[in-house]
Amino acid sequence: MQREHELHYRISPNRGIQMVNTLVDITKGFTVEQLEMCMAAAMEVVWGTRAEWDRDRVAEKVVEEVEAAAEDVRELQGGGGGEEDGSSYSARESV
Known part of the structure; x- marks a missing residue:
């Protein structure tokens, strides 16, 4: 019998x-600053x-x-989704 602290994710x-x-x-x-905003979104998921x-x-x-936080950052910076310079990235393409 495994104890709870011995169980693995x-x-x-x-x-x-x-x-x-x-x-x-x-x-x-x-x-x-932009990375900190994205990290906050990631940590919220990890904690939750x-x-x-x-x-x-x-x-x-x-x-x-x-990805959602990064899109918000781009919109706040006036960069939109990055489509103009081809820098747009969708996590759904790689996940």
């Missing part, structure tokens, strides 16, 4: 690396799902929320 072997690479692409060129054992789903939610 479930995450696919490469999911963490894939998530980090996706987040880097989404936030490429952001200032520290701290009891969820399926970390693959959590990683997916983190990417979705950071």
